[in-house]
Amino acid sequence: MYDTNYHRASSIDEAVNIMAAAAEGKYLSGGMTLIPTMKQRLAAPSDLVDLRHIAEMKGIAVDGRSVRIGAASTHEEVATSAALAAVCPAICRLAAHIGDPHVRHMGTIGGSIANNDPAADYPAAMLALDAVIVTDRREISAGDFFTGLFETALEDGEIITAVRFEAPARAAYQKFPNPASRYAMTGVFVVRRDDGGVRVAVTGAGSDGVFRHPGLEAALAANWSPDAVANVMVDATDLLSDLHASAAYRANLVKVMTKRAVAAA
Amino acid sequence: MSVDGIGARVARKEDRRFLTGKGRYTDDMSVPGMKFAVFVRSPHAHATIKSIDAKAAKTMPGVIDVLDGKQLQADGIGNLICGWMIHSKDGSPMKMGAWRPLADKTVRYVGDAVAIVVADSVAEARDAAEAVAVDYEPLPVVTDPVEALGEGQPQIHSEAPKNLIFDWELGDAAAVDRAIAAAAHVTEMKIVNNRLSPNAMEPRAALGIYDAGDDHYTCYTTSQNPHLARLVMSAFYNVAPENKLRVIAPDVGGGFGSKIYIYPEEIVCLWASKRTGVPVKWTADRTEAFLTDAHGRDHVSTVKMAFDGNNRITALKVDTIANLGAYMSLFSSCVPTYLYATLLSGQYAIPAIHANVRTVYTNTAPVDAYRGAGRPEATYLLERTMETAARELGLPPGELRRINFIRTFPHQTPVIMNYDAGDYEASLNAAMEAADWNGFAARRAEAERRGMKRGIGMSCYIEACGLAPSAAVGSLGAGVGLWESAEVRVNAVGTIEVMTGSHSHGQGHETTFAQLVAERFGVPIDSVNIVHGDTDKVQMGMGTYGSRSGAVGMSAVAKALDKVEAKAKKVAAHLMEADERDVVIEDGALKVAGTDKSVPWSQVALASYTAHNLPSGMEPGLKESAFYDPSNFTFPAGCHICEVEVDPETGQTKIVQFVAADDFGNIINPMIVEGQVHGGLAQGIGQALLEGVHYDDSGQLLTASYMDYAMPRADDLPSFKVTTSNTPCPGNPLGVKGCGEAGAIGSPPALINAVTDAIGNNEITMPATPQKVWAAAQAAH
């Protein structure tokens, strides 16, 4: 790791100001992604601005079916929130299967979303839940937020402070883990609203990051049942192909995980 | 026997230290003035070094020096060696290219060391290493061993045309061809044994300390055999003569073979310590471990197995290409030859066997012994072929094996080995019973109803431990003898120290070796200390690998104990005024049989050292040493049965049952044996289901971290059912055979046989990842 200056911010404003003054600063949340990258010398921020001690960014609030999760909430907090489990247990289960206990006690939802790893779990949930990503300066819908591999709509110095969404009638996440990293080799988050609207978001499989699958959504909107998936064509053309899984295999997993998610929802 | 003696489930003495974080590893060592090293490594798989410019690096903060291969060569440090000479079938010696500890002209794999930076801190050394400007001119690359032998491929060492190191054979080719021509059935297969990364928990490390006052070197290092390291470093690398070089391998966190070899780093740290005048410590990071620890396996083979009309094997023909990587590591040549082809008879009476083995250079990390070394490759090839043959012949897999089992001993195979003892049917029966083989059909039907494909597979393995005797291995090309030595020092108060040339890096010697002493003298194991891993403390030794420490290392201890016992009896007889032939050792005392005369062990020890009242002419003291050279290998064997459920939609394989019925001869500590089997099974299952080293076409290592290299985790593994049924080994005084590698040897074919049974498609390579199993299951429809 190269030398860096560590700052602990106690408010969002303070964090933004420190960042603005830094030569090449980076926000630090759980550090589960950023610190290993720095140790490998693949990232060399001049300054680290720690967001974990900002009260405004913490806490999970559920009001009726409106959910607000502070960006500094750890995966463990999301996994074990009783209030959240009462309205949207799918996101609790998703969080409970991220990494290992150490990672879950440090890593945060804000960090995960900001990083937008193409194999991360939360982006699928955000997209399927049509969540709103709240920042220090605006609100961005998930559909506009995730723009590509490790790419987001965040501007320089912009901080995710929370995410908001309306808990749906039904939702479930099914993840097929990569045998080595146990990130999602393919993960599918399905959501069905009271009005029958369906969203299907896929992570781990897209060569351009998380995406929605219109074919699956249409089939499930017409018939919300695992069987409805069988006849949907999942095109492998834009899917990732790597050492662990070919695009064709991932296309298969998209269908199988969708089917299982619908069954579990 | 005493409560702590042979056969007792004694908790490991060393675990207090390890479990409380008090282990002392090489990286824990700190000496005054110590500095830190980082190696500059090649980012190219094959390139010419045009220049190395360290001027800027040398002026950076904290940097003491930057040294490269030209300086190393100027100081007369030798090339790394391969310690086993193999001759090709045309009689020519193997074609070994030079392996410089620091490459000076050409780099041949990603990770090849080109310079060492010594600095006040690791961070400063790393900064400076980045500033060393190496001008490389990339050369074409080949990583695939089959391609490397072809026309027009990059030439990796000028000494080895077409990258062929040797083309070796064993057995009677003509007899095999005749038998195949006359066969009622021939099973043919192509078998790939995947390349593995050893992944010891503790990465390699070295601390080189040069003492200018005495012109003496000390090397702390992560070694499975410190004496061998000293021998090789002094005899071949000219680091220092043996009497000027002390090698210490303190606690070592796992080796699995990868810490047998002497690598560039320890040599360079010692040399750099003299050059810079400061002690130099280097510890690999995990990426370096993936890049530079010797890999294992990597064979591509074809096999033909011929049967007569009674389903008896009449011949076996094997053709293997073994990838040895960019350089020949210390034992690389014997692994795919004498540790592999000699085991191709398995548990079966096969009249004729012929194996042809070609070893090949590629632009990949060196390949050498890894847990099992050659024997897993032989077992996988043989047991996959047996299972396939059973399917082709329409016989139950156990039945075909039974028809062909060797049943009388000793048994001379056509491939050198002479099996001394075994009962293969006993292991097969024990495994089939533990696995409820007969209930499988019902379990499969039940799984089918849940949409799961259930399969069962077996493997009947044999292995050879305790490579020996020295004269025989010498005649086959070994550069060393394969005996072991021990010294038993009884202190004046009766406590005992055993100095052994074996080295424990997870095996539990501090407990099992003490159990042997407890058994013999009736003393508590707490009064026995096992000393190992230091060339200044232990007389000599060949170290630990090939499951040799029980059969060879403990046998040496037993021999020294015999001598101590004989002398102690003489002293006791003198003290009790009895005939030494009537003296027996019981419960920590020496007694005159049939009388109530007795002297405690401690009193005999004291009498030996006060020397006030010894038999006339007897030397004082109670300390004896012994060297033990076995008369043969030992032959552990057994049967593994694996049952899996494959999810046909995802290709995910779940192991629902794993049974290992092993014959390890006599057992010193059943709990430690079970631990060894469990660990071996985890590695074998890892190979079969998860692990695999992959290079891309440019020679970059794709699996250079745990993000891409899949290590087995607890939830990948079932609860193992482990049983033993023992035929004592007649070849050594303890009747032990060895258990360290069996798990890794027997399990991969059992698992793949189960997976292929489940999906109804025999075409699958290890690791059987979900993607591959899914594709194979699709193809089966």
Ligand SMILES: Cc1cc2nc3c(=O)[nH]c(=O)nc-3n(C[C@H](O)[C@H](O)[C@H](O)COP(=O)(O)OP(=O)(O)OC[C@H]3O[C@@H](n4cnc5c(N)ncnc54)[C@H](O)[C@@H]3O)c2cc1C
């Ligand atoms: C062993 C291991 C296993 C893992 N397994 C999984 C898995 O299965 N699934 C999965 O989804 N993830 C997995 N992860 C990643 C984990 O979830 C990380 O915690 C997460 O990706 C990043 O969150 P963090 O809080 O640690 O962010 P950090 O590492 O602190 O930061 C990540 C990036 O986001 C930026 N950032 C952080 N917070 C904010 C913010 N509020 N606003 C703007 N930018 C911000 C940082 O500047 C940095 O660029 C794993 C990680 C490890 C180490």
